[in-house]
Amino acid sequence: MNILVCVKRVPDSSENEIRLNRAGNDIDTDDLVYAVNEWDNYAVEEAIQIVDKVGGSVTVVSVGTEENEEILRREMAMGAESGVLLSDPLFEDADGRKLAAILSAYIDKNKFDLVLCGAQADEGGAQVGGMLAAMQDKPFASLVNMIEVLDEKKLKIGREIEGGSQEISEIELPCVLSIQTGINEPRYVSIRGIRKVASVEIPTLGASDIGFTDTPLRLQKLEYFQPELGAGAEMLEGSDEEMADKLVALLQAKGGIK
Amino acid sequence: MAAIFVYITHKNGTADDSAFELAAAAKALDAAAAPCAIVLGGTADVGQVAGQVAPYFSEVITIANDALQYPNAEVYRKALATILPAKSLLLLTHNSFSMDLAPGLSVKLDAAFASDVVGFEGIEGDTLKLVRQEHGGAVSSRSACGLANGAIISVRAGAFKPAEAGSQGAVVDKSTEVSDFSSKRSFVEVIAAEVGDIDITKSEILVAVGRGIEEEDNLAMVHELAAAMGADVACSRPVVDAKWLEKSRQVGTSGQTVSPKVYLALGISGSFQHMGGIKGSPFIVAVNKNKTAPIFQSADIGVVADILDFIPVLTEKINAGK
Ligand SMILES: Cc1cc2nc3c(=O)[nH]c(=O)nc-3n(C[C@H](O)[C@H](O)[C@H](O)COP(=O)(O)OP(=O)(O)OC[C@H]3O[C@@H](n4cnc5c(N)ncnc54)[C@H](O)[C@@H]3O)c2cc1C
Ligand SMILES: Nc1ncnc2c1ncn2[C@@H]1O[C@H](COP(=O)(O)O)[C@@H](O)[C@H]1O
Numbered sequence: 001m002n003i004l005v006c007v008k009r010v011p012d013s014s015e016n017e018i019r020l021n022r023a024g025n026d027i028d029t030d031d032l033v034y035a036v037n038e039w040d041n042y043a044v045e046e047a048i049q050i051v052d053k054v055g056g057s058v059t060v061v062s063v064g065t066e067e068n069e070e071i072l073r074r075e076m077a078m079g080a081e082s083g084v085l086l087s088d089p090l091f092e093d094a095d096g097r098k099l100a101a102i103l104s105a106y107i108d109k110n111k112f113d114l115v116l117c118g119a120q121a122d123e124g125g126a127q128v129g130g131m132l133a134a135m136q137d138k139p140f141a142s143l144v145n146m147i148e149v150l151d152e153k154k155l156k157i158g159r160e161i162e163g164g165s166q167e168i169s170e171i172e173l174p175c176v177l178s179i180q181t182g183i184n185e186p187r188y189v190s191i192r193g194i195r196k197v198a199s200v201e202i203p204t205l206g207a208s209d210i211g212f213t214d215t216p217l218r219l220q221k222l223e224y225f226q227p228e229l230g231a232g233a234e235m236l237e238g239s240d241e242e243m244a245d246k247l248v249a250l251l252q253a254k255g256g257i258k
Numbered sequence: 259m260a261a262i263f264v265y266i267t268h269k270n271g272t273a274d275d276s277a278f279e280l281a282a283a284a285k286a287l288d289a290a291a292a293p294c295a296i297v298l299g300g301t302a303d304v305g306q307v308a309g310q311v312a313p314y315f316s317e318v319i320t321i322a323n324d325a326l327q328y329p330n331a332e333v334y335r336k337a338l339a340t341i342l343p344a345k346s347l348l349l350l351t352h353n354s355f356s357m358d359l360a361p362g363l364s365v366k367l368d369a370a371f372a373s374d375v376v377g378f379e380g381i382e383g384d385t386l387k388l389v390r391q392e393h394g395g396a397v398s399s400r401s402a403c404g405l406a407n408g409a410i411i412s413v414r415a416g417a418f419k420p421a422e423a424g425s426q427g428a429v430v431d432k433s434t435e436v437s438d439f440s441s442k443r444s445f446v447e448v449i450a451a452e453v454g455d456i457d458i459t460k461s462e463i464l465v466a467v468g469r470g471i472e473e474e475d476n477l478a479m480v481h482e483l484a485a486a487m488g489a490d491v492a493c494s495r496p497v498v499d500a501k502w503l504e505k506s507r508q509v510g511t512s513g514q515t516v517s518p519k520v521y522l523a524l525g526i527s528g529s530f531q532h533m534g535g536i537k538g539s540p541f542i543v544a545v546n547k548n549k550t551a552p553i554f555q556s557a558d559i560g561v562v563a564d565i566l567d568f569i570p571v572l573t574e575k576i577n578a579g580k
Binding site for chain 2: 011013014017018019020027096097100119120122123124125126127128129130131133134135138139140141142143156158159160161162163164165166167168169170171172175178181182185216217218219220221222223224225226227228232233234235236240241243244245247248250251252254255256257258
C-alpha cells in the first residue's frame with residue numbers, strides 16, 4: 001500500500017509558552033521551538049505499521065519553508081521512506097482550504113492508496129483532511145483511532161466519538177483519514193536515527209511543479225489577542241511552602257480533604 | 259444577507275442542547291436572521307426532534323429516511339449538499355460529527371469554512387468577523403470570513419447561551435428531495451467506552467494530572483497526594499494516550515464527564531476538550547508552571563509552581579495536619 005502522510009510544523013506547546021508579541025496582535029515567534037504536530041506523529045507511526053504488515057511505502061509531505069525539512073527528516077528517521085517539501089512564495093499564509101488544494105494538486109500527480117492527516121493541528125482547524133478528501137472525491141473519516149486492512153480495496157476503521165466510544169465502519173480505498181492521538185504509541189527517534197537520514201535528499205516542489213493555481217483566501221486571519229474567558233483564578237502568592245499552607249486551608253474549607 | 263441554517267444534532271429522539279445554543283449563535287451572527295433548522299435522521303426520530311426545536315426557529319426542514327438512521331457523515335454530506343440553497347450559511351456544533359462532515363461539505367458547496375468558532379463580531383458587506391481560539395486556548399484570533407459564496411461554521415459548545423423559545427416554526431418535510439444514500443464508507447457498529455476499575459463520574463474529590471507530570475514514574479506522587487486527600491485520580495488525554503492511566507480516568511469530551519465538589523488540576527493546560535468534561539461548577543484549583551496557562555481563566559484558585567516540587571510539599575502538609 002502506498003501511503004502519504006501530511007505533516008505540519010508547529011510550535012511545540014510542551015516546550016513553549018505561546019505568547020503575544022509586544023504589539024499584542026500576533027504570536028511572539030522569537031524563541032519558539034518547533035516540532036511536528038502531535039497528531040501527525042501518530043499518523044506516521046500508523047502508516048509505518050500498516051506498511052510493515054502489508055508492504056508498500058510511506059511518503060511524508062509538508063507545505064512550508066525549508067525549515068520544514070527538519071520535521072520531514074524526523075519522520076523519515078521514524079521509518080518513512082521518502083519526504084517531499086511543497087514550498088513556494090504562493091503558498092505563504094494559506095488558509096485550510098488553500099493548504100488542502102496544494103496537497104490535492106500534489107496527490108493528483110502521484111498515486112497513493114491511502115492519505116493520512118492529523119485530526120487537527122495547532123490552530124485547531126481540524127479541516128485539511130476532510131477538505132482534501134472532498135477535493136479528491138475520495139471517502140473520508142475523521143478522528144480515526146483504529147485501522148485494520150481487510151483487503152486491497154477495503155479498510156475496517158474505528159472513529160473516536162463523544163464519551164470515548166468507538167464507531168466502527170468499513171471504508172473503500174483509496175481514501176483519506178485523519179488520525180486521532182492514542183491510536184498507537186509512536187516510536188522513539190534517536191539522534192543517531194536522525195543522523196542516518198541527514199543526507200537523504202528531500203525534493204522541493206513549487207506551485208508550477210504540482211500544477212497548483214492560486215485561489216483567493218476564504219478565511220483571513222486579521223490579528224491575535226489575549227482571550228478573557230472569565231474572572232480568572234485567585235492566584236496564591238509566596239514560596240511553595242506558603243502556597244501549600246494556603247491551599248490546604250482552602251481545600252479543607254471546600255471539602256477537598258476527607 | 260444569505261439565509262442561515264442550523265444543523266441539529268440529536269440522539270435517541272432528543273435534540274442535543276447545542277441546538278438551542280446554535281439558535282442563539284444565529285442571532286448573534288445576524289440579529290435580523292430568521293434561522294432555519296435542519297433535522298436529518300431515521301423515520302422514527304425526525305418528527306419528534308423537529309417538534310422539540312420548532313419553537314426556536316422560523317422553520318424546520320426535515321429529511322427522514324431509514325438510511326439516515328445512523329449519522330454517517332459521508333451520506334449526510336451528500337444530502338445536505340443537495341438541499342442547501344447556494345450561498346447559504348450553515349451553523350453546526352463543533353464535535354466529532356462536524357469534524358467528519360463539515361470541511362468536506364464546504365468544499366462541495368464551494369463555501370468558506372471556519373471551525374470551532376467562539377464569537378461573532380458583525381458582518382460588513384460580504385465579510386463576517388469571527389473569533390476562534392488557537393494553541394489549546396493560549397491565544398485568540400480574529401478572522402475575516404468571506405460570505406460571498408456562503409459559509410459553513412462550526413461553533414464551540416457552551417460559547418453561546420441557549421436561546422429562549424419563541425413562536426412555533428413551520429416544519430417542512432423535504433425527504434423526497436434526497437434520493438442518493440450511497441456511500442463508500444459503511445457504518446458497522448458503535449463500541450461503548452470501556453469501564454475501568456473506578457468510576458470517576460461519582461467521585462467527590464478529583465486530583466487530575468496532565469502532561470505536566472512528564473514521566474510515568476512521577477505518577478506515584480500524584481497517587482500519594484490523592485490518598486492523602488481521600489481523592490480519586492483522574493487525568494487529561496495525553497496521560498491516557500501514553501498508556502500511563504486507563505481511559506476510564508480521562509476527563510473531557512472524549513472521556514468522562516465529571517461533577518466533583520473539588521477538582522485539583524496538576525500540569526493541565528485547560529483545553530476546551532478537557533474543561534468540557536467538568537460539570538456542576540466544582541471548586542477548581544490549578545497548579546501549572548506557566549502563569550498564562552488557559553486553565554487559570556476558569557479555575558477558582560491558581561498556583562504557579564512546578565508540580566514535581568509542589569505535589570510532595572502539599573502531600574506532606576496535608577498528612578501533617580491529620
Ligand atoms: C476530538 C478531540 C477530543 C479530545 N478529547 C479530550 C478529552 O476528552 N480530554 C482531554 O484532556 N483532552 C482531550 N483532547 C486533547 C486536548 O485538545 C489537549 O491536547 C489536551 O487536553 C492537553 O492535555 P494537557 O493539558 O495535559 O497537556 P498540555 O496541553 O501539553 O499541557 C500541559 C501543561 O502542563 C504544564 N506543565 C508542564 N510541566 C509542568 C510542571 N513540571 N509543573 C507544572 N506544570 C507543568 C504546561 O505549562 C502546560 O500548561 C481532545 C482533542 C481532540 C482533537
Ligand atoms: N502545512 C501543512 N503541510 C502538510 N500538512 C498539513 C499542513 N497543515 C495541515 N496539514 C495536515 O492537516 C492536518 C489537520 O490540520 P488542520 O486542519 O490545520 O487542523 C494536520 O495534522 C496535517 O496532517
